[in-house]
Amino acid sequence: MSDSPNAAPYRVLARKYRPRSFDDLIGQEAMVRTLSNAFEAGRIPQAWMLTGVRGVGKTTTARILARALNYALPNGSGAPTVKLAEPGLHCEAIMESRHVDVMEMDAASHTGIDDVRQIIDGIRYAPVSARYKVYIIDEVHMLSEKAFNAFLKTLEEPPPHAKFVFATTEIRKVPVTILSRCQRFDLRRIDAVALRNHLATICTAENVTFDDEALALVARAAEGSARDSLSLLDQAIAHGAGRVGVEEVKAMLGLADRGRVIDLFEALMQGDIAAALAGLSAQYDAGADPAVVLSDLASFTHLVTRLKLVPAAADDAVLTDVERTRGADLAARLSVRVLSRTWQILVRGLPEVQASAQSLAAAEMVLVRLAYAADLPSPEDALRTLRDGGPLASPRPPASGGAGANGGNGGTVGSLRGGGAQLALAASRPDVAPIMSAPAISAPAPRETMRLARFEDVVALAGEQRDIMMKAALERDVRLVRYEDGMIEFALVPGANPAIANDLGRRLQEWTGRRWIVAVSSDEAARGVPTLAETAAAKAEERREDARANPLVQAVLARFPGATLVRVQDVVAEAPPAGETDDDNGNGIQEGWELASDDLSAYIDDEY
Missing domain, CATH: 1.20.272.10 (Zinc Finger, Delta Prime; domain 3)
Structure with missing residues (x-):
């Protein structure tokens, strides 16, 4: 920085080295070639759509396009061209965004139909001094739906002296009706090698010493954005006190x-x-x-x-x-x-x-x-x-610094x-x-060998371990396909947590002290397999149907209108005297019913 009090203020590198012609653009060779051929053949469309990530040069390209469309030498000669080596009559004003016939609008702050109506009203007037009126609309995807609709007719049939250049980072948000009226260019992320070489050129021009690896780190951090790379380079120069070194860049980033x-x-x-x-x-x-x-x-x-x-x-x-x-x-x-x-x-x-x-x-x-x-x-x-x-192989061989399972070769374990x-x-x-x-990680301490013969045993173990969430998920969300001790394969009901398999595998390893294989099946036939909750509900409904067919229950339901059968359960009665049993096994089990009704409750209270 100059010590003179009248020195011009410092301009950041991203502005100082902003491209001014198509030759200055890096990484966009395909777009430049298409535009060059179109200009030479006189096939110039009425609108362009420029899309790409931040910092690849969309707005800069739009200004260069406006400069190319209005290129004219001071003697009055000239035509639309991509060869802009010699500054033209309007070039400086266009690149500095102060030309009266090149209007830039930020759609992020001008989203409404009134803003578009101003463009439509002014587009019918001829340009003041340039060849074309060029409208550059940045972040065009932020226009409202009504604003887009107002653009359609003007964009399809604009006056001969009007051209549109749109720029956006969200091309999917632009209506197809707008895209179909534009010639689209996808500005690519800039290759890291090209970006590093560009940064090296700028460092040389700025008399800044640098390391190639440091510039490579900056180019990689910029992720294909020229503006980001120049901003990071500016910061790196300041951080390193005029030198761009590897350690300084690592510390900065x-x-x-x-x-x-x-x-x-x-x-x-x-x-x-x-x-x-x-x-x-x-x-x-x-x-x-x-x-x-x-x-x-x-x-x-x-x-x-x-x-x-x-x-x-x-x-x-x-x-x-x-x-x-x-x-x-x-x-x-x-x-x-x-x-x-x-x-x-x-x-x-x-x-x-x-x-x-x-x-x-x-x-x-x-x-x-x-x-x-x-x-x-x-x-x-x-x-x-x-x-x-x-058997599943041991996950790791024993750690050893000398001879091991590899026949004494300690270099490969x-x-x-x-x-x-x-x-x-x-x-x-x-x-x-x-x-x-x-x-x-050391394996969990082995416990007594636990064998779980059925999937229901796994569910019961989850209950014993007080893992209520896992127990409920196994009952409600799992359709069992295949079960062996040590391996479970199941399908999930729609909307179930997809992490059940991983969680269950970890829980079983903790509970049993050995590894389990838990896999989610994609077999379509598994969709018809009922869950444990569905099976239990079906059995409960079957028992209710059997209970409703019992003459005593039918008599009670007929005597008390509105009564409903709530559930059927097994009741363990007192042990009968020796030789007298309620069932063949002498278990003293009899079936009971629970019915609900206001009249029934009142009757029981009155009678008993």
């Missing part, structure tokens, strides 16, 4: 160190929860946001999956060396099934961390969940093992078979312990 993220990922894949929690705590103490750490873990999981499926992805210039080498190594050793499960847990846990008042604790619980799932076989493998009649996370990951680096060298 609250990013986790990529090497530490990969170390954390490896600890989770081996189920070493102690190392994982220590790694997260260290990154938190260094200033990393727990939600950002989880987001980086998810990004690295996605990267490893891509490297496994598309090895050529390692050539991406945005990747750091540590991501490229260690990511490729992990991709060769992890299965897609394990990576997919890891992704699902991280993506579902991220909103919990972002919404929690204790973000570190919430992130730790997500890591616990992830490390705990690391020793689980896939449902398919577990069911296959049970179907084949073999465990093996991946069938999609579980017992991964045959050899330690490719001397400073990293072999993966799967320690258990993630």
